[in-house]
Amino acid sequence: MSSSKFMTAAQAAGLIRDGDTVGLMGGGGGLMEATCLFEAVQARFQETEHPRHLTVIHALGIGDKKTKGMNCFAHEGLVRRVIGGHWVWSPSMQRLAEEEKIEAYILPGGVSSQLMREIGAGRPGLFTHVGLGTVCDPRQGGGRMNRSAKEELSEVVRMDGREYLRYKPFPIHVALVRASAADEDGNISFEHEAANLDAQSLALAARNSGGKVIVQVGERLPRGALTAREVRIPAAWVDAVVVDPGQRTSYHIPFDAAFSGELTGAARAASEAEDHAAERAAAHEAFSERQAIARRAAVELFNTGKARPVVNYGVGVPDAVAKLIAARNEQHRVYQTIEHGTYGGTLMDGVLFGYARNASAMLDAATQFDFYAGGGLDIAFLGFGELDRQGNVNVSRLGGLTVGPGGFIDIAQNARKVVFCGTLAAKGVKLATGDGRMRVLEQGRVKKLVAQVEQITYSGPQGLVRGQEVLYLTERASFRLTPQGVELFEIAPGIDLQRDVLDQMDFVPRVAAEVAVMPARHFTAGMQA
Template structure:
């Protein structure tokens, strides 16, 4: 039964009404996900067919690619519209979008977090340069991902002779927020969480929209147990609190203080040493094209002109770059960041992307994206799904399926130097390497270097205007962005330029006056840890 603000999950989600806009948070793998509340919403809908026709908003990916996270909301009738930063963690929701059974939209992850803050502050939406020239620009799709989606989420403004996007505000009727603990008064702490994400911004948006803020926590503390500086969401913002003693750091990890950054002194040193040993062991695993691209990409870390550049790593091949730097014990030469708000530490990958062990700092996501958007990011390592002759990249819709950009647009558009990393082709590719050369034994059935990308998630022409240094590194060849388009300037040793590269592309790149050959060390297995 309800005890002030404390109530059961069923009682809390009963506050959600038909047609509400519900803001969610999470980062994949269970990162700061209010799993107990999500499952309670699903249980209520399956039992009563209510609530109905929700609009669901989330900045980053949420789920396990099976039944958790956004999949709890992937029921026709429960939702009518989803505005998601990243969709891959819920194939069920992707399918609803593909079949036009919901209205599917995307927003850049950082834009979504910052927009929540603007909504909460009562300002007229978010005015930002992020998204210009991409799918979020109304001239290129307006964030719409299927035919059922009819509205533009942004409009173009001109201020002082410069173009901007205004992302339109909308009320948040309910925020489902995850935290660590609540005291008897309803003050909220994040002490044991592996990130902050956009929890404060989301709660603010709902509170000042006249909506309801529902917080899931792991424990209930006595009044006065929290120091003022430990409170991240004040009681005045909170309407309902649900205690879930089974709350976990991730779906598979009950609790680990290394992920919440709570280790200090000897315990931290021992944990960091163990982390390094694991990374070193991983570097000794089977060598392949991912490691070759990572080695080539890592060279770009230390020729930025900065003594200690600020770095962001994306998913896919870029996480191999992070592991390589960790295995070499070179983290002290960079400032490592991820968009979730975390600095330093040992980055996780796969389902745990967004987690870092023994981080040195944790900021709110909106603040992290402010730092990126204002020019604080020196180098970004990102993956790519498609690349076209103008240097534009698509990661947000592949094969007609809504993927979403996550923080990709915010990062790619704002880093001074962008290094896209990936393979030249996909599906059925067979390669041989490890002896200082690369040989293509079987070409791929899917070409990733296309005449025109299906959707613009990074705009090459806009990158030229911004003066960014942009590289596209594959296992077979290296390319760079020029005012005239994509230029090939380097190939792998052992690769035939015509057969293995140019014939596998849908456009003819510019060819550099002198085409170099990548260092054989990138393709030598014995050097995996060096």
């Protein structure tokens, strides 16, 4: 093979035709994002108004909430349709959806990754239980997020007396993939990446759709420089390679071998010691309701019946649970996973959610989601935007704005035990805690426990069918899912049940015959209870 596959980013962007379906990959903060390619597509459109009317699909959130990631594609005329797993990293794309200037859809992040694999294999779509009863079920909206979205992305099918969803296949004309290095033939390595994500599945889908696989790498290597086991995408799948010598681990981190899992021996031990010291220091941040909820939630981690449970932590309050376990030096008591495909290590949060330092294993995202869908998760800690009387949770559409589920649906629907964590109200809430009690100074203008959620991202009734144990933990009270609906069974010390809880809900929950009071230690600053 010649080296003719190597070209500039502008030349690679020129391979995309009007009306193409383009598969993207990446995570917030620049995780495995082909930034150079994204910017080249944007520059070409701004100069020539081509390509136009693209369909863009991505499994997870991509961007910086400003100009990078999906923001590069958020131009009227450039995209016609977006099928996005998570939208919050691109406010400009959210606005296009809100203004009906594009067709806006969502798919569960795992479903999107797995669907790429099914497309690549030439199979008739993805058949799965994931999404039943949620916004991705055609009976609940079918993933359509605005009036312009008309297409049915899924259908309900019955096999062996059970319902499933069939997510329909479609050709991928172009895959924009990010990796670490390419040799002269175009063999691709992920060696220096902080995750694998769905790069392989996406490349497979485009290759076998008759499309183009365009890979951005940080380094060009001689022929034979990569061993067979280092090659994650073979040259036979690759059409074009663009070298970006400025490629970074994240938008703000040039390169850190701890994120790519390359450290071993003494270097890894030293890095892990630094991580643990930082985690202990973080544990001493100002005590707040986040830490109180995390302490109560952490109790459930070791009540799964498993000696060493497999756990997933979501973004928001749940990452406070991860920090608490790390601060207690109890990581060895769990198998920690995140949907990006990573096991173990020190989890990052905020704009670096999805990164882990010194991970113990990195799998492809589609394989990780296979593990989740098959019931491999013992417990998951997830946030919530809204909760209703049936135990349904909404995180995908809030205040009329397209948010998307990311991996939430795949995780929440399949973990044996699900612990939703969050505050009982929002917007203007003022709380005081740290002395063994929780006191509400101002109730908040937005109720999160509502009569009916705006959109179902987690289905309480489906959770009952699947036999899940489901808890909803707030700073004021704890609830659980029962066949009769949501039941309040616990209250925080210092909270008035009627004034601070029931009056702040839009539905009347079942109340347990005996309502327990949470231990004061969960609300006492300076303790790691």
